[in-house]
Amino acid sequence: xxxxxxxxxxxxxxxxxxxxxxxxxxxxxxxxxxxxxxxxxxxxxxxxxxxxxxxxxxxxxxxxxxxxxxxxxxxxxxxxxxxxxxxxxxxxxxxxxxxxxxxxxxxxxxxxxxxxxxxxxxxxxxxxxxxxxxxxxxxxxxxxxxxxxxxxxxxxxxxxxxxxxxxxxxxxxxxxxxxxxxxxxxxxxxxxxxxxxxxxxxxxxxxxx
Numbered sequence: 001x002x003x004x005x006x007x008x009x010x011x012x013x014x015x016x017x018x019x020x021x022x023x024x025x026x027x028x029x030x031x032x033x034x035x036x037x038x039x040x041x042x043x044x045x046x047x048x049x050x051x052x053x054x055x056x057x058x059x060x061x062x063x064x065x066x067x068x069x070x071x072x073x074x075x076x077x078x079x080x081x082x083x084x085x086x087x088x089x090x091x092x093x094x095x096x097x098x099x100x101x102x103x104x105x106x107x108x109x110x111x112x113x114x115x116x117x118x119x120x121x122x123x124x125x126x127x128x129x130x131x132x133x134x135x136x137x138x139x140x141x142x143x144x145x146x147x148x149x150x151x152x153x154x155x156x157x158x159x160x161x162x163x164x165x166x167x168x169x170x171x172x173x174x175x176x177x178x179x180x181x182x183x184x185x186x187x188x189x190x191x192x193x194x195x196x197x198x199x200x201x202x203x204x205x206x207x208x209x
Contacts, residue, residue: 049091120150142168147176
């Protein structure tokens with residue numbers, strides 16, 4: 001056990017990053033050095049939530065202590081269940097209130113089937129809160145946002161909030177599954193390098209930069 005206790009920190013971080021949150025927590029109880037590694041910010045820089053069942057909501061408890069360290073966030077959820085949608089929105093609003101915040105990259109992916117007549121309004125509101133908080137001090141600016149293939153319609157006010165508060169954005173994908181784009185233009189994003197959908201005069205997905 002002494003050899004395991006003396007593993008270099010960067011190797012132990014790589015090992016713990018391969019584990020689920022529950023497994024990571026159990027590993028932190030093995031010895032003092034592993035518990036110390038569990039606390040270091042670099043372990044939490046890349047993190048993902050996967051919401052499928054009610055119990056998955058327990059994972060959000062880590063946000064209170066470690067959310068300020070997360071730079072790259074992925075949220076996967078089966079949107080067919082209301083509790084999964086609620087949990088995902090809570091994650092977004094939690095980050096909107098987190099200071100200091102280091103979040104630079106966000107990806108959201110729906111893995112199930114939409115409920116009948118579901119429009120995703122609570123998601124766009126949670127995203128609006130997150131985007132609006134980009135101008136707060138001690139908050140990192142978003143660089144990458146991937147909302148592709150979401151069965152949700154994005155509208156101009158949401159993108160206006162994003163563009164006016166996150167000037168460092170370099171990648172934005174809002175090519176939704178509905179193939180309906182209600183966004184006509186994007187301004188104030190001088191650093192934007194990649195935009196999906198690209199401007200196309202032959203269909204209804206054109207966005208002007």
